[in-house]
Amino acid sequence: MDASQFRRRVYRLLLPLTAGVCAMALVSGCTDSDPARADATKSASPQQRPTSAGDLQSEYQAVIKNVLPTVVQIEAANSIGSGVVYDDKGHIVTNAHVVGREKTFKVTVATGEKVLGASLVATYPQQDLAVIKLDNVPSGLKAATFGDSEKVEVGQIVLAMGSPLGLSSSVTQGIVSAVGRTVSESPAGGGTGATIANMVQTSAAINPGNSGGALVNLNSEVIGIPTLAATDPQMNGAAPGIGFAIPVSMVKTVADQIIKSGKVTDSGRAALNIIGRTVVDDSYQPVGVALVGVTAGGGADKAGLRVGDIVTKIGDTRITTMTALAEALANDKPGQKVEVTYLRDGAENTTVVTLGEI
Template sequence: MTDEHPEGDRGRHSAATDPSAREASAVPPGGTGGPADLATPPVGSPSVDPLTDTGRHALVEPVPEDEPGREEPSPPVSPPVSPPVSPPGRGRSVLALAAAAVVLALLAGAVGGWVGWSLADRRTDELGVLERGLPAPDPASAQLTPVEAVAAKVLPSVALLRVEGGGPGGDEGSGIVLSPDGLLLTNDHVIAPAAEGGTITAVFADGRAFTGRIAGRDVGSDLSLLRLDGAAGLTPAELGDSESLRVGQQVVAIGAPLGLDGTVTTGIISALDRAVSVGGGGGQATVLNTVQHDAAINPGNSGGPLVDLQGRVIGVNSAIASTGGERGGSIGVGFSIPVAQAARVADELARTGTATRAVLGVTVTQAGAPAGGGAVVGQIAPGSPAEQAGMRPGDVVLRIGDRPIEDGDELVAAVRDHRPGEQVTVSLANREVQVTLAGEPS
């Protein structure tokens, strides 16, 4: 502490370390020494600083200079300067505040670290795949799925057919390779625009293109053969068995829907022995016996293969059901000609240029059709297999072999599913007859 009193007042104080000063300050002259005298400082004394003067300086009563018997007091000695002293308890508060600040700093660091980690982790979640990059390709370790294996096997055996008619019309479809030197099977309605003059071009997955010529047509079965000029080294498709197909069996369709060559779709067999009338009008010449499936096919798939999971052709994609429109797309209801029928027709066309079909020798009518289903016989051709078997007009055909007959289209499809010369059992409403089917040019 530094005293700021005037120089003349310094004689009133003595250092606290002077014994005579402490003794003299016990009882001031004229006082009683009681508590009241100690509690009230003499008039004219400096005010006591409660923070710095407590217990450090005693008050000294001034002595007149001319008073006899009294010695001059020793010259005033300045008290030693002490460092500032904090109020009682302030040191502990400072330490507590410092500790709290350290704790807060640690907490802030922890919170900041957690926030940073969270943001980094979130960024990793959002961009981690991009940050890690792509794995190096390793074709040797990739095992083909069944559909991939089918695609790899069958795609080289399927061609995109571009057909230009003699007039303004044209079409696109697909074809199935039957021989290395360029024999192709397709639908008749695909190549029909070029039948009276036009061009047919077959394009393969490897980029090769060949000009095609019609080698034979069967309008009744909607099948035709093409011969590709200058073709060699093509990959023939493997033919399968359509007689043992099962509903629910997985199948793959390959072709060029809407001109998109090399398209692969998958599905299952939805139904067998489905009678489908194509070409309009419901005439017998356009009724097909088909395999129904839900592998997506569209215009351009016609003539392409339907294959099993071994890559064997089990049908020729030929038609789709549509809800309307000029170019209706797939609704999951497609139809394929069974390969057993297609192969027989293709063989005949390749050998003779024409094909035959099995016939029963009857016409059908809707008159008198029973509510429970069946085909009503209208007329019977003289000398036909039906007449020879004893069938009569008005008979109701309920079954051909094991196949139920719901209407006239079903009867036509069931007969055409057999070869000419085969013997079949015809179940009528009131009897059964055995019929040997005849053949006629398609």
């Protein structure tokens, strides 16, 4: 499957489960019966780790014991999702589509079944991330350890932890199936419409309610936040074994800024600095992005683009929709120069745009 075919896939969000559908008791995670062995397993390098079935099971149990207490269930108005404890001050990172428009939440932590109150710190829909904070931090609250995106490789064993279908503290396992995926959420499916680059693709089973939870490696490190699952248009349902997680590098970048400043001050995301809409031809096929607004002093404005122009290419990449435009810019950086092909009064033109920032 080439890149253009992949981008045409349909995705659905791991939307928070409707509250009240599953009112389940907390499911406790597995533990290693030999703490010394669990500690030894955790500290062992990947090359030193045992490979027998029994030892692998012990290693899974050690990871679950280490990480599951940092994964929480979040109830927002009429929905249920997941979150990960970010620090010992009670900050919790989750998905923007989990918190929605709500400002207050009910959180269940693994240190006890008592429901705790939490408040929104800030949401950043452009990356589908948000941070909330517990109103009162319980004794013994444990923060997760976050890994390094540069060390995530295809074939690594991973565990997905969260509250699928309202079943809190659930764990599934799989592998990293691919890295570097660029995936766009569908606003029609309840998402923020974000286009997210460098997503981690995994075969670990993830379902509605897993949003905002943890994708974890065998070093007990969170390497991503599960957010999307693929759907098969022909079957009109989920495509088993194809899920996506926001890379931990972006999670840390966004969460650190929100905690420090109450907002994202440096997105690192490139933009043309325009407002656009998809346009279609006489056969109702999308053919480009019409500019309906151009930010004064922004990249497009300085390059001479104006309202009414229709962008058809970024470099050699064909642009037919707003989603295609977002995906074409997803891996670019502010300050980078790109060639833009556009139509004005039916004539094709090109210009070089120095990209701005979202």
